[in-house]
Amino acid sequence: MTEDPAHIVPYRTFILVWLTLLALTGITIGVAQVHFGALNIWIALGIATLKSALVIAFFMHMKDETTLFKLALLAALAILAIFIGLTFFDVLYRS
Amino acid sequence: MTSAAPASSETSRGFLGEARYPGIFGWIFSTDHKRIGLLYLWCIIAFFCIGATLGVLIRLELWAPGRTIMDAQTYNAVFTLHGVIMIFLFIIPGIPAAFGNLIMPIQLGARDVAFPRLNLLSWWLYIGGAILAVIALFTGGGPPDTGWTFYVPFSTHTTTNVTLATVAVFTIGFSSILTGINFVTTIHRLRAEGMTWTRIPLFTWSLYATAWIQVLATPVLGITVALIFAERVIGTGLFDPAQGGDPIMFQHLFWIYSHPAVYIMVLPGMGVVSDIIPVFARKPAFGYKAIVVSSLAIAFAGSLVWAHHMYTSGMSDLAVMVFSFLTFIVAIPSAVKVFNWLATLYQGSILLDPPLLFALSFILLFTIGGLSGLVVGAAATNIHVHDTHFVVGHFHFTMFGGTGMAFFAALHYWLPKIYGRMYDKAVATVAWGVIFVGFCILYLSMKIVGIMGMPRRYWDYVPEFTGLNQLATAGSWILAVGLVLMFVNLIRGVLYGAPVGANPWGGATLEWQVPSPPPTENFEADPVVTHGPYDFKKAGIL
Numbered sequence: 001m002t003e004d005p006a007h008i009v010p011y012r013t014f015i016l017v018w019l020t021l022l023a024l025t026g027i028t029i030g031v032a033q034v035h036f037g038a039l040n041i042w043i044a045l046g047i048a049t050l051k052s053a054l055v056i057a058f059f060m061h062m063k064d065e066t067t068l069f070k071l072a073l074l075a076a077l078a079i080l081a082i083f084i085g086l087t088f089f090d091v092l093y094r095s
Numbered sequence: 096m097t098s099a100a101p102a103s104s105e106t107s108r109g110f111l112g113e114a115r116y117p118g119i120f121g122w123i124f125s126t127d128h129k130r131i132g133l134l135y136l137w138c139i140i141a142f143f144c145i146g147a148t149l150g151v152l153i154r155l156e157l158w159a160p161g162r163t164i165m166d167a168q169t170y171n172a173v174f175t176l177h178g179v180i181m182i183f184l185f186i187i188p189g190i191p192a193a194f195g196n197l198i199m200p201i202q203l204g205a206r207d208v209a210f211p212r213l214n215l216l217s218w219w220l221y222i223g224g225a226i227l228a229v230i231a232l233f234t235g236g237g238p239p240d241t242g243w244t245f246y247v248p249f250s251t252h253t254t255t256n257v258t259l260a261t262v263a264v265f266t267i268g269f270s271s272i273l274t275g276i277n278f279v280t281t282i283h284r285l286r287a288e289g290m291t292w293t294r295i296p297l298f299t300w301s302l303y304a305t306a307w308i309q310v311l312a313t314p315v316l317g318i319t320v321a322l323i324f325a326e327r328v329i330g331t332g333l334f335d336p337a338q339g340g341d342p343i344m345f346q347h348l349f350w351i352y353s354h355p356a357v358y359i360m361v362l363p364g365m366g367v368v369s370d371i372i373p374v375f376a377r378k379p380a381f382g383y384k385a386i387v388v389s390s391l392a393i394a395f396a397g398s399l400v401w402a403h404h405m406y407t408s409g410m411s412d413l414a415v416m417v418f419s420f421l422t423f424i425v426a427i428p429s430a431v432k433v434f435n436w437l438a439t440l441y442q443g444s445i446l447l448d449p450p451l452l453f454a455l456s457f458i459l460l461f462t463i464g465g466l467s468g469l470v471v472g473a474a475a476t477n478i479h480v481h482d483t484h485f486v487v488g489h490f491h492f493t494m495f496g497g498t499g500m501a502f503f504a505a506l507h508y509w510l511p512k513i514y515g516r517m518y519d520k521a522v523a524t525v526a527w528g529v530i531f532v533g534f535c536i537l538y539l540s541m542k543i544v545g546i547m548g549m550p551r552r553y554w555d556y557v558p559e560f561t562g563l564n565q566l567a568t569a570g571s572w573i574l575a576v577g578l579v580l581m582f583v584n585l586i587r588g589v590l591y592g593a594p595v596g597a598n599p600w601g602g603a604t605l606e607w608q609v610p611s612p613p614p615t616e617n618f619e620a621d622p623v624v625t626h627g628p629y630d631f632k633k634a635g636i637l
Contacts, residue, residue, distance in 0.1 A: 068283075079311050079398060086399060087347050090414035 009058065017058045024051050038092065045084070109515070109612030126211035127615060131218050132196030133513065138222065139185055139193055140582070146180040147578060149173050154537070154571040157564045160556050167554040171240035172255070174552060176232070178243030179260070183267050184225055186498055187356060190363035191309075192221070192274055194505045195302045197513055199278065201606040201613060202296045204287020204622040209280040217273040224267035231259035242552060244353070245319075247334040247345040251326045258327050261320035268317045271359075275309030278302055287605075289624035293387075296604045296628040297380060300387045301366025304394040308355045308362075312398060316352035319345070343408050350401035358397040360494060361461070362390055364501030365432055368454045370628075371508055372436050374602045375451035376443025377637060379629040382435040389428035389435075396425045406477045415474045422472035429465055433458060448600070449523035453504035456531050460496025464489055467542065482552075485545025488538045496534060503530075506585060508600065515611040517595045518588025526584060529577030536570030603634035 028047050036043065057063040062073060110129045114121025122130055156163045156170055165173065200208055208214050232238040235256030241249055250257050282295070282303045295303075322345075325331045332338025334345045373380045380386065402410060402418040436458055445451070467489040470476045480486060511517050544563040549556055556564065598607040605624070609617060626633035 075307075076311055082399060083315070083351050086402070086414075086417070087351075089417045090343070090347065090402065090410040091341075093411035093413040094409075095411065 017054050021051055110615045111612050113615045126215050128196045128200050128207050131214050132193055134218050136193040139189055142180050142184040146177055149177040151571050151575050154568040158568050170554040172238035175239050175242050182243050186360045189502050191302055191305055198606050199299050199302055201617050202299045202604050204290050204605050205285035206616050208277050209284055210277050213273050214277055217270045220266055220270035224263045227263035231256045247342050250323055261324045264320045265317050268313045271309050272313045275306040278306035287622045287624055294624055294627050297369035297386055298366035301362045301390050304390040305359050305362045308359050308394050312352045312355040319348040343410055346405050346408050350404045354401035355398045358393055360498045364498040367501045367505045368457050371450050371454040372439050373629040374600050375446045376440050378443040381438035385431055386435050389431040392428040403472050406474050407481045419474040450504050450508035452527045453500050457500040460492050464492025464496055482550055483545035484541045484549045484551055487551045488542035491538045511595045511599050512611045514589045516588055516592030518584050518592050522584040526577050526581035533570050533574030533577050537567050537574055540567035601636045603631050603636055604628045
């Protein structure tokens with residue numbers, strides 16, 4: 001899809017996304033200094049998810065792809081989320 | 096299956112006679128899916144023979160308590176090597192990389208896979224990984240002795256050459272991922288005109304489900320072995336409690352790949368059986384859509400049950416219950432397949448040719464293996480049999496009795512297509528009988544001695560277990576004789592067998608409509624598919 005001139009993304013957008021990623025990294029480091037208990041990990045994972053979403057959507061052009069590609073990616077992400085989620089049945093409830 | 100089936104000379108050597116480069120270069124630099132498939136096939140068979148020899152040596156050592164032919168350290172290295180070779184070099188690539196490459200594009204009516212060069216790279220990565228694994232045996236601190244599972248903390252502390260072995264596994268993992276990407280893309284994009292999703296042969300459907308697991312789960316294996324590498328080289332402490340790490344997390348990561356991997360191993364085998372049974376029963380596959388859905392369901396549900404390998408690891412009781420429950424769910428789609436195969440056979444005009452004999456032994460042995468899997472998968476009984484020979488017997492029933500038999504069925508079914516020559520069917524039938532008897536003696540003895548309490552991976556045992564161990568070892572000899580007989584017969588068939596026509600078995604799928612061996616481009620004209628894969632009447636077979 002990148003060959004299509006209609007989908008050429010201006011540099012401004014890339015720079016904005018990059019700045020957002022930097023800000024989110026800052027927030028990750030900041031939040032890690034505060035003790036939220038089990039919430040810490042969820043916040044870190046949430047921010048990481050948002051960051052990867054931005055990279056995939058803008059830098060990897062997924063925003064402009066067809067539904068099939070989006071669905072394939074979604075399947076992969078859903079499986080990953082399930083892997084991580086099921087692992088927490090152990091980590092969170094270990095005596 | 097097609098209205099445009101080409102019919103060139105039956106005596107032509109097809110793709111075997113047309114190489115782009117001379118000699119061996121015509122093979123190792125070929126991007127033809129059939130040549131790459133044959134490269135995989137013969138490498139995989141070679142690794143299988145090495146792995147089987149190591150297996151016979153393990154059994155020989157267990158003939159009597161104490162030292163028989165090797166010391167304990169050598170024994171640890173031999174069973175590790177047996178596991179690594181059989182898992183990573185034989186059974187995972189076995190059916191998808193060899194027969195998937197050979198047959199799948201033709202079944203779809205395509206001229207090749209979607210990315211032929213990537214396909215060749217996959218083979219090079221596979222061989223590169225295998226070479227690294229061999230180097231790991233003779234360098235560093237000697238052959239790895241961790242078992243194929245690389246469990247921490249032992250794998251991060253042993254002085255043997257685990258570091259290089261992890262690099263080898265990482266490399267082979269990439270080969271698997273690339274094959275998966277190639278197959279998913281090929282099945283989506285390169286189907287012939289009229290090849291709708293419900294006309295795709297069940298073997299190719301099973302490869303589709305498998306390819307998704309390869310793409311989604313194998314990266315986790317890459318991450319896991321990379322972490323062992325990091326742990327050994329720079330001491331990251333991720334799995335070391337003294338540094339805030341968690342050793343059980345290693346087991347989670349390892350099994351998040353390695354349990355779905357058993358479905359990477361067995362799903363293509365199920366696909367082979369699903370393709371063979373209708374042909375030799377002369378009946379359309381019963382419940383085609385149910386078999387397709389069950390393949391996808393096994394791929395999905397099988398990815399969610401990894402922690403049933405970890406009931407005794409110290410993980411939480413809640414996780415034990417959740418994973419035990421999820422494990423039972425996988426039995427449902429597996430049983431759907433078994434009942435559909437049996438229903439296909441029911442009232443069929445059955446031809447007991449060697450491919451069907453191997454396929455039938457798949458059903459029996461896989462069912463026994465699967466049912467003993469419920470004993471292992473239920474949390475309560477698992478505690479009793481965990482890490483015993485019962486588990487070894489169980490997974491050999493599913494992996495060897497299942498995938499191994501399916502691999503042999505595929506060899507007997509498709510080799511005449513690939514080489515255009517038929518093996519001796521009588522010898523093949525005898526070999527099948529010998530293999531089956533040897534198999535049952537070997538692995539049933541293991542299961543019983545395991546229930547009695549014999550642990551796995553132990554070099555020594557108490558004298559009470561001697562009788563059953565000797566029975567198992569005798570079984571391994573019978574099995575080995577059967578395997579030698581089978582391979583010799585197949586190789587003789589490939590070299591000197593009587594020429595066969597395009598369709599020696601009466602199949603209705605596209606690979607039987609092209610000459611044997613197939614031409615380089617598979618089809619002289621792009622085929623147009625007008626009926627389903629098992630519609631023998633419309634195909635003019637019945």
